[in-house]
Amino acid sequence: MERKEWPLWEIFVRSKNGLDHKHCGSVHATDARMALQVARDVYTRRQEGVSIWAVRAEDIVASDPDAKPELFDPAEDKIYRHPTFYKLPDEVDHM
Amino acid sequence: MYTQALDIPPGEQPKRTPDAVENAAYQAEFDARIDAGATIEAKDWMPEAYRKTLVRQISQHAHSEIVGMLPEGNWISRAPSLKRKAILLAKVQDEGGHGLYLYAAAETLGVSRDDLTEALLSGKAKYSSIFNYPTLNWADVGVIGWLVDGAAIMNQIPLCKCSYGPYARAMVRVCKEESFHQRQGYDALLAMMGGTDEQRELVQDAVNRWWWPSLMMFGPHDADSPNSGQSMRWGIKRISNDDLRQKFVDATVKQAEVLGVTLPDPELKWNEARGHYDFAAIDWDEFWNVVNGHGQCNVDRLAARVKAWEDGAWVREAAVAHADKQAAREKAAA
Ligand SMILES: [Fe+2]
């Protein structure tokens, strides 16, 4: 079998205006235009979207899953960043 | 994201990748996460056997969706009306989409699309036994929607909660679309049952031929599926083959009654004590025969996929040539 795999693109779809684009899967395509066309056929057959982003998978930079503790654990003990940390008198507690 | 080792900045290679060597501490952490019902994502460490099981299952599932387009695709040009033709086109297109969602999910585990395609075309990979039966007349298309997609739904709903994130998310998408498949099939059969005696006979004949193969879709008995236990332990499989099959039988009896057809099993009857329908023994020789390549259509199905791949070669080449030319022009203009 001849092997000439087309590049991989990650697809993000905005389901309606007012909402974020959300990752929904990936497609193979030779260029950006084809990626958008293929993504439309694969991921929006029932009006699931009003806008599509296609990003070359190799252009995405992601955090290392091994770095989870040093990246995200430091926020754990900073409970004063949340409104519930502050106990106010009942009369003004809706603040 | 969806590919492996592509999205870590160069020079910052991860200390452990999903394919890093087995390690007792990682294994313990993994087991604890599975027990807690956590989701495993593509870049997380996972035991090699877990990865292999997923690659096998997800790719077989994807191949089944792709090959599954063939029996019904056969009837697109012969659908009895424009309405039925539009519906069937949409249904077959969905199955192609399902194959693509699933290939994308399998690729997150570090296999390439070309590897998966090659495994299918070389006959190395398996796909669901059900697609090796022929579609003889229009009633078969309706019965496939009702029984085959119905059985697929039973199988697929628990997979929406499987432990591997990309697979579970692909299955959520698939399941949202399957209900239309089953309903359009049943609707087509209702139309035929409201027709002539001859049309009703066609429906009954198709039900007779598809009933047992549909029950085989759930796979061997629990006692004969040695890997099921491990898949359950890993949260890949949530309900056993026999339990799913029973659920399917219980749900289908009433539907057959409303439709006005007889399910071809004289032993089928309600068992008050069990709270389920009893049904006759399945012909497992037939099942294994089909799985091992000797069904009525195995050769045709594979030949059709190989032909599609070979006939599409010039399109794939032209698309690459076009993209290269455009890129070169852009570079020259810059
Ligand atoms: Fe499907």
Ligand SMILES: [Fe+2]
């Ligand atoms: Fe389907």
